[in-house]
Amino acid sequence: MMRANDTAHVSRESRRAFLRASVAVGGGLLLDFSLPGVLRARDDYQEGANTLNAFVQISKDGAVTIVSKNPEIGQGIKTMLPMLIAEELDVDWASVRIEQALSDPARYGVQFAGGSRATPLNWEPLRRVGAAARQMLMTAAAQSWSVPVSECDTESGRVIHRPTKRSLAYGRLASKAALLAAPDLAQVALKDPKNFKIIGKSHPGVDSPLVVTGQPLFGIDVTVPGMLYAVFVKSPVFGGTVVSADLDAVKAQTGVRDAFIVSGGAAFNGLVSGVAIVGTNWWLLDKAREKLQVVWDDGQTAAQSSAGFAKQAVALSTQAPGAKIVADGDVSQALGASTQRLEAAYSYPFISHATLEPQNCTAHFHDGKVEIWAPTQNPDAGRKIVAKTLGLTDADITIHMIRCGGGFGRRLMNDYMVEAAWISKQAGAPVKLLWNRQDDLQHDFYRPAGFHFFKAGLDDAGKLQAFSDHFVSFGENGKAAPSADMSANEFPAKFVPNLELGITFMPLGVPTGPLRAPGSNGLAFVFQCFIDEVAHAAGQDPLQYRIDLLGERRQVGAFDTGRMIDVLALVRDKSGWARRKPPKRSGMGVAFYYSHLGYFAEVVHATVAAGGKITVDKVWVASDVGSQIINPLGAENQVQGAALDGISAALGQVITLEHGRVVQSNFNDFLLLRMNQAPPIEVHFLKTEHPPTGLGEPALPPVLPALCNALFAATGVRIRSLPIDAQLLA
């Protein structure tokens, strides 16, 4: 049986330190980050394990336990965040044991996996947490020796008194240190980065030994005593509701204990209408659902389809946009004055997150409280939905954050959590809810499709003088559907004197949401491909054209043109862009993109066979994510995975809507990249004097246009719609 890795619940009465750090996130937005509850709590006292603050315990034998506060979804955060604390605590990494935190934002601050934000949000605060604990240990040693703390230093888990060369192990000092007042986090001394021993060194994933030996680790592996299993059958048409269901036929099946209708509500990220089947064995339940006959009220979304949206988008493109996002200069005048004009229509489809571990959750409702074991990226948001739906308070809900078999943004939503909690309450037993693959692909919060209608005007010198995009997207009442918007900073906005970005919304009854590099994963494709068309029309080298378009090294809002120019120059150098002469039917393409505070330029080399078959031969990635690559081994893995994820989306992924439902049902029709399609990827980090930023997402967006631009170089055919139709390249 799996023992959930939980840390002891402690009194919230512990004194609190608030550390405020402002960090710029995408678009220059300033977020306040507070880290409450980091101080020691005497009521947290455990024999032999002395708690210095919410994140650090040191036992008498010197074993150091560090709490990792954020959900692990494969981004390596359970390894990386404790590295920050251990560095400033000044202990050997080998002496550190890591515990996954419970969801408890009052104690740990915000706990989520999204937006590649863990690095910028925690880089300084968590180092201060480690430094504060070290300070307490030094003070305890100084008191023991009756010497000034200023004469003390630390090294590898010991406090050293320099003048007398005496030393004491942390384990001997921890109980005394735990009684001291915690220092002001803002005042504690941080190491000079040149003295880092853990940060900047490669550390393999802390849970990997359990992964490779098949230990229970994931949400799907959770077992609690007396647990039943559940499946939850929802309307294939989004927003559809149960009119009636033949529950008796299902209840008669082997393994079924109960079946009941759930009325649910209208919010997709909550409990929706469906039929729950509960029993003793999940496979039997999955089989029993075949006998379930439900009469559904399909509702209005049944009229929606991918083909219908594509047609509607083209019709809408001929009208003025519903709203203008940017209107600089005079685009129509500038287009009229141009010596060369280009027009192109681009589009990308809905796609699914398709985490390999299907959505699941285990919940135990009893005595007016509910305990939840959830593979979620966003536990506290789930707690609020469960509380509201079940009529509980936040304090009634305990959430264990269980390692996720992939996230990609899907698990920022907590629909499976509220389903499990509700079904457990109805069933009167702990319940493990598990979706099958078809449930998972057909009930996602999809990356929204998008349709872009571009115009560009060039002068005699090939310089871009006019640019416009009419983005036909999804939304209602002037508000974009989740992840279906575009910002006023979308490049080349602010880089072309006459530029318009406009948006028109089509109402959508299908749930959408963030998928790895939300917004950017579609926008990078269309903008960086159309800019490639412009460069070719100008008869100029597409990489140099981009550098010229970026212009002077300067700050444009949150965006630093110099950092992007430097990664473009780096990828030009590393890929051999200027010297390489690809053979016939092979070509190289380039693209850059700024997202999640990261600067990425990528080059793809691809070859197209006579029949259209695409081989991605190689990818070069150049990036600038600041002064430190905290865990180089993990960082490279994230970048390679993100680039391959983008190639996977470009080559095969599409979710098709027909009659308000998803056509695809498994990995035979929703195609993910496989081993034989995965090219070698070379990753280069340019270290610059900027605070470190995140890596889960920003490597993904530029690879899609770089690939399509490579295919153009290879064949002369422009790919303007995803997934790539190889027939066009034949």
Add this chain to the structure above:
Amino acid sequence: MQYTIRINGKAREVEADPEMPLLWVLRDLLDMKGTKFGCGKSFCGACTVHLNGTPIRSCVTPVSSVGSAPITTIEGVAATALGRAVQNAWLAVDVVQCGYCQAGQIMSASALLAKNPKPSDADIDKAMSGNLCRCATYTRIRAAIKQAAGMPTTDSRDTFA
């Protein structure tokens, strides 16, 4: 029905529906959670185990079909030196991202190396393309297989020096 199946060198008694896939027998009747459910239709390979040394998709293998043939799962792969070498290579190369597919990857890789101790990149493509990795750790899976085989981890397909 009552079945006696041989898993990781031990005889195990299970009472199961004859159609029940081996995957669910392992996971929910025998509480061996290492073998993973991804698709239920043999498309993703997360459920790969060895039957008589051959990698099979346990999600589409009825328990009634396995008879007394020896089954090896991720929990038992370390019983051979080769299995341990594959696990150790996975750790040394730091393959894992989310880790959900990796049990299946290791089972396919260890079956490949048992038959073909020095696989080419084309051999690796052929043997491993039935195993999806949603995090796309393919670059490192390829390197780890070569490391386990005692080969240089360079990618022969990368001719772009």
